[in-house]
Amino acid sequence: MKKRSIALAAIAAVLVAGGGYYASLDKETRGLLAAMPTDRDVLMWKQDQRDAAFRAMDRLPILAKASTIAPAAQPLPLPQGQPLNIPGVEQYMAGQRSAGIVILQDGKVRFERYGLDFDATGRWTSFSVAKSFTSTLVGAAIQDGYIKSLDDKVSQYIPGLRGSAYDDVSIRQLLTMSSGVRWNEDYEDPNSDVARFNNAKPEPGMDATVSYMRKLPRAHPPGEVWHYNTGETNLIGVLVSSATKKPLAQYLQEKVWQPAGMESPATWLLGASGHEIAGCCIQATTRDYARFGLFVLGGGVAGGKQIVPPDWFAQATVKQKDIGDPGHGYGYQWWTYDDGSVAAQGIFGQGIFIDPKRKLVIASNANWTRATKGPEPEAREAFYKQVQALIDAGK
Template identity: 80%
Template sequence: MRKRTMGLIAAGALGLAGAGWYASLDAETRGLLAALPTNRDVLMWSVPQRDAAFRAMDRLPVLAEAREIAPSDKPLPLPAGRPLTIPGIEAYMASQRAAGLVIVQDGKLRFERYGLGFGPKGRWTSFSVAKSFTSTLVGAAIKDGFIKSLDDKVSQYIPDLKGSAYDDVSVAQLLTMSSGVRWNEDYEDPKSDVASFNNAEPEKGMDATVSYMRKLPRAHPPGAEWHYNTGETNLIGVLVSSAVKKPLSQYLEEKIWKPVGMEAKATWLLGKTGHEIAGCCIQAATRDFARMGLFVLANGNAGGQQIVPPDWFAAAAHKQKDIGTPGRGYGYQWWTYDDGSVAAQGIFGQGIFIDPKRRLVIASNADWTRADEGPEGEAREVFYRKVQALIDAGG
């Protein structure tokens, strides 16, 4: 595990073509460098800037650092299955602005396609897909005895939250985004909490997320209302790393990346005070996102090793909170469907869809035209149902 410094400025970088670090870059990376944004406000980047940056968040100037996550020396095979013919797939991928689409059914690779100049050897950023990885690390920490109970108060593990609106919030309420603490997750409002909290200056000696979140007021009693809150996933990350006394990336490598058999190196971006941004920003190959789905289908068992409690996914990947959408719900940082399927989702089109009934995993990466307000989200839901129907028809 090592940190990789990302403190270069894109605009200035192009003026340093003779510098040793620049001369060492390949042609693709130099091309990306020319298009990269010069600020770290992802939500305000243009489409071309996002196309360039989403595949390079950990290796080009995005004013961040990342820790590396080593792959397994025994990658989980994805043997080729009978190719899945999907009518209209080219038009679908173009409309999604898809970078990667991997479909695995019954453990076999049935479809794999890439776009936007991306490919199987690249790493695309996850955005909130990382939330589902972070919650799974809570399960691992419970199995390892570092977290005693989901009924424990969050402030037992993060003492700086004592006296705040989070003082009376349980680990379970944090996992289900039902803390009752006020939060604005509007991705298109530059003054929203989700746009502001990563840039806020932390109090001296305190984690940046904790410093921001402990100042927020209460809106509802704990457990009463579901409200989507990325800051709370970042708190979960602080909680896990504090409990296990390891960086999240190291724990992810030990408990998931290597045991599950991930094929490629991954990275996890760091916030201002050196903690991984737990609600976001794991960079990984699309096939390895699909392998995470296979891990869920295996009920958290990897190579005969039970990584999370045997009943973990029975709770984590099933509806714990109503979200106001018929047929849908929220588990422990997973989006649930009443048919038993579950999904990890990130803005701009990142996703892992898992259907236990059909032993189906669909991993996708994209750069949608808008974070989550455009037509692509519903079109992807239709696509999921289309693939399910194809499987049912023997396709």
């Protein structure tokens, strides 16, 4: 799989808190604050700093502001199923530096375990797992009539993009990351777009993402080349908010979080312009990430209502673009497998793996040793296959 991304603007530097503010924090939060990193770039954080930060992004106002997403009045039950005995799981979790794993099959909990002093009540940041939530909100906006077609031009909904390289780009091409607009996603290059666009000063009265993206040149004709681009997911978020006239967090609450029966509040970090960072940074419990997997398995039906078009996930979760990785592809902000499975993935080990054939959902959070380049991604893929094999064997 290719690099998963993070909107670096969400990770602002932790400043020295004023005495009055610091004293007002609870003991646990003060402890977390003491361990917080001071560098803006998450890739520069030390492991213990990430351990502290990934569970507390939304708890420190000096770190970042966030919108709150209220849970359902009646949470979707997750009854206990037959326990799944997974040989070597302790070693696997240690190697992954797992914060939590929840495995559901046929809507029942077959495995649930936590690490890194994290638990079922805590919220862990999603990083690019949020992209798949944002994609789903596009489907909801189509179902609600706010967006007419995926073939509509993006500039119809974001006037600030008129006259730019995005003028002829469709919503579908944004969803599949095939706009053809030039973009550098290299996190280790301080001059890359992904490093610069979050810190660029926006034009007066314009969303920060739109202000940066509208200046980019074209590299390929729209629709021809797949190229991973976090900035474009942020554009999708702006587009949904513009079409619905609602903040993303509010729309997610209305269309997914409450209808799908999420049990706990969630949050969504805000960027420089006060807009939710669509490509990153939802904070939620591991169980509620798993419930989102059930929502996808159910075809987007929740609370007795069809939230997205009936064929939405049939299109969103299959290979729309080849990514040069045999057996895998890219859908509408989903990573696809040729066996019909699909995943939402974020750097440092966040993921929701969904296998419709086996009615299987694996939600996991972690703090890998490296963002994507260590041994953990391959081990996680092997773990998914191990769980599938156990289920096929009737274990």
